[in-house]
Amino acid sequence: MAPSESSRAKGPVLLFPSSSSASASARVEAVVVFNICDSYVRRPAQAERVIGTLLGSVLPDGTVHVRNTYVVPHSESADQVALDVDYHHNMYASHHKVNPKEVIVGWFSTGFGVSGGSTLIHEFYSREVQSPIHLTVDTGFTRGDASIKAYISSNLSLGDRHLAAQFQEIPLDLRMLDAGKVGFDILKSTILEKLPNDLDGIESSIEKLCTLSDEIYRYVDDVVEGCAAADNKIGRFISDSVASMPKFSPAAIDKLFNDKIEDNLALVYLSSLTRTQISIAEKLNTAAQML
Amino acid sequence: MANPTQAAGGRSFLQAVSTVTEEALSPLRIVQMEGLAVLKIIKHCEEFAPTLVTGQLLGLDVGSVLEVTNCFPFPMREDDEEADADGANYQLEMMRCLREVNVDNNTVGWYQSCLVGSFQTVELIETFMNYQENIRRCVCIVYDPSRSNQGVLALKALKLTDSFMDLYRNNGLTGEKLREKKLSWVDIFEEIPIKVSNSALVSAFMTELEPESPVSQCDFDRLKLSTAPFMERNLEFLIGCMDDLSSEQNKFQYYYRNLSRQQSQQQAWLQKRRQENMGRKAAGEEPLPEEDPSNPIFKPIPEPSRLEGYLVTNQISSYCSHINGVSGQNFNRLYLMKALQED
Numbered sequence: 001m002a003p004s005e006s007s008r009a010k011g012p013v014l015l016f017p018s019s020s021s022a023s024a025s026a027r028v029e030a031v032v033v034f035n036i037c038d039s040y041v042r043r044p045a046q047a048e049r050v051i052g053t054l055l056g057s058v059l060p061d062g063t064v065h066v067r068n069t070y071v072v073p074h075s076e077s078a079d080q081v082a083l084d085v086d087y088h089h090n091m092y093a094s095h096h097k098v099n100p101k102e103v104i105v106g107w108f109s110t111g112f113g114v115s116g117g118s119t120l121i122h123e124f125y126s127r128e129v130q131s132p133i134h135l136t137v138d139t140g141f142t143r144g145d146a147s148i149k150a151y152i153s154s155n156l157s158l159g160d161r162h163l164a165a166q167f168q169e170i171p172l173d174l175r176m177l178d179a180g181k182v183g184f185d186i187l188k189s190t191i192l193e194k195l196p197n198d199l200d201g202i203e204s205s206i207e208k209l210c211t212l213s214d215e216i217y218r219y220v221d222d223v224v225e226g227c228a229a230a231d232n233k234i235g236r237f238i239s240d241s242v243a244s245m246p247k248f249s250p251a252a253i254d255k256l257f258n259d260k261i262e263d264n265l266a267l268v269y270l271s272s273l274t275r276t277q278i279s280i281a282e283k284l285n286t287a288a289q290m291l
Numbered sequence: 292m293a294n295p296t297q298a299a300g301g302r303s304f305l306q307a308v309s310t311v312t313e314e315a316l317s318p319l320r321i322v323q324m325e326g327l328a329v330l331k332i333i334k335h336c337e338e339f340a341p342t343l344v345t346g347q348l349l350g351l352d353v354g355s356v357l358e359v360t361n362c363f364p365f366p367m368r369e370d371d372e373e374a375d376a377d378g379a380n381y382q383l384e385m386m387r388c389l390r391e392v393n394v395d396n397n398t399v400g401w402y403q404s405c406l407v408g409s410f411q412t413v414e415l416i417e418t419f420m421n422y423q424e425n426i427r428r429c430v431c432i433v434y435d436p437s438r439s440n441q442g443v444l445a446l447k448a449l450k451l452t453d454s455f456m457d458l459y460r461n462n463g464l465t466g467e468k469l470r471e472k473k474l475s476w477v478d479i480f481e482e483i484p485i486k487v488s489n490s491a492l493v494s495a496f497m498t499e500l501e502p503e504s505p506v507s508q509c510d511f512d513r514l515k516l517s518t519a520p521f522m523e524r525n526l527e528f529l530i531g532c533m534d535d536l537s538s539e540q541n542k543f544q545y546y547y548r549n550l551s552r553q554q555s556q557q558q559a560w561l562q563k564r565r566q567e568n569m570g571r572k573a574a575g576e577e578p579l580p581e582e583d584p585s586n587p588i589f590k591p592i593p594e595p596s597r598l599e600g601y602l603v604t605n606q607i608s609s610y611c612s613h614i615n616g617v618s619g620q621n622f623n624r625l626y627l628m629k630a631l632q633e634d
Contacts, residue, residue, distance in 0.1 A: 033493070033496055033500070041492060091388050094381060199619055202620045264621045267526075271612075272611075272615075274611050
């Protein structure tokens with residue numbers, strides 16, 4: 001049996017909504033969310049929630065950037081919590097070998113809100129790193145929406161007596177920029193039949209651009225006719241975008257355009273030529289035989 | 292006697308068992324990846340670009356679908372002395388830890404990143420052969436970070452064709468055997484389509500967290516007009532490959548010239564021997580044998596392997612298809628730009 005850490009819950013837990021004096025904020029990547037959901041789906045039958053370690057880095061402005069995560073087996077009952085410390089250290093060592101820049105920044109748990117057992121786990125993690133972040137991912141959708149919240153804790157004590165652990169919510173940036181690059185269609189649907197290739201991708205992007213410009217046309221028309229309220233900010237933004245297109249004389253545009261088209265045609269010709277050449281070369285090579 | 296019958300019974304039992312395990316494998320049609328595995332691969336490859344990195348794929352092999360449910364990265368290897376033992380330890384450790392949290396503990400292949408599509412090397416084939424010894428079906432996923440900057444998700448699933456693997460194992464990569472099996476450079480690698488699946492929980496999360504925004508980062512990447520650096524690098528690599536191809540062809544020409552020279556030498560020697568023999572017959576002595584294996588001109592010259600040539604040809608073909616793809620995109624973008632300017 002691997003050694004584990006267990007103790008009884010001590011003191012009540014106080015939960016405060018985010019206050020403006022909190023200096024820390026957190027940013028979470030999509031991989032983290034995916035990993036947490038996947039491990040929740042794979043949790044052992046008797047466990048109600050999963051917990052694990054968050055890895056990442058602290059940016060110079062104090063934001064904690066959570067980039068990776070792994071699950072740590074644990075068991076909890078009404079007043080006891082046991083965490084597999086060896087496993088945690090082993091996994092951390094392995095992950096550290098791959099990416100030395102990722103360090104422990106906190107821990108996550110599924111389920112809504114912070115419970116009594118969480119304080120103990122949080123204490124354990126505060127021994128590993130200073131002011132760890134506690135991330136709760138509500139996989140049960142208890143409030144009817146997907147809530148991911150981040151907290152940091154501070155201890156409330158009166159003199160020498162430890163009263164409670166105060167968990168303060170900190171702002172969380174869930175923009176998930178890396179997922180944006182992959183394309184959200186891939187990540188949102190349950191089954192995607194095939195990955196889009198070059199031409200499919202550009203077709204869909206151009207379609208999106210067309211729909212966007214149609215919408216803007218309609219909006220501007222509405223405003224001109226007086227149907228919709230004119231918002232100065234939007235109007236200025238639209239005029240800025242339109243003005244950002246560089247203005248050339250028609251002759252210059254034509255020349256530029258034709259040059260580029262010629263370059264591209266030359267490249268396509270070259271690549272088709274190369275292809276024909278290699279198939280002929282291959283036929284010649286294998287067909288040659290000595291008598 | 293009891294013993295021979297027992298031995299005979301034992302042998303036939305073994306035979307029965309071995310025939311059972313040789314069931315026909317249905318051909319692999321699709322690789323189904325989880326969104327989690329895709330994201331992890333992309334994260335690992337992008338973090339270390341332009342260094343090339345590798346990692347292990349875990350999943351299940353079900354019928355004609357190979358499911359990839361998780362993956363873990365391999366650490367970078369600096370020096371090679373302790374690397375092997377360390378690497379094996381790391382792998383065992385990771386697999387053990389992942390098994391404790393109910394992740395599929397089954398290796399189904401490996402992934403690697405590549406630079407502008409130049410992944411067809413002899414090392415890839417050797418790694419494939421190594422994996423194939425232990426796993427019945429394995430696949431290699433190649434990710435190209437530079438192409439993904441163009442807005443295309445450049446993930447490819449590759450497998451060696453069976454006929455190529457047989458030939459490679461028997462060292463039969465000579466012209467004759469290849470012609471026999473009608474194997475050309477196209478038949479070395481087989482690309483398998485990838486399907487992406489996500490659990491319902493994760494897709495619910497993503498749908499909630501990321502509202503339907505009209506454009507995303509990948510659209511911006513796709514509509515960029517400046518593809519010149521990427522094309523330039525593609526063409527540079529293409530030119531390099533053409534040089535390699537021509538040097539391979541020169542090797543063959545050299546071999547054929549040597550072969551024909553050796554044959555003419557053999558003919559000349561044979562003639563001389565025959566004349567000698569006629570003279571000896573006239574003198575009543577024993578004729579000398581017509582072959583002399585110790586003579587160096589009878590030593591067979593080994594034919595150079597065609598593997599390098601085939602791999603280089605494969606690389607050239609992939610560069611050409613990249614160029615075609617990007618040029619197609621460029622045409623679209625240029626016409627779009629022209630239309631915008633006309634307004």
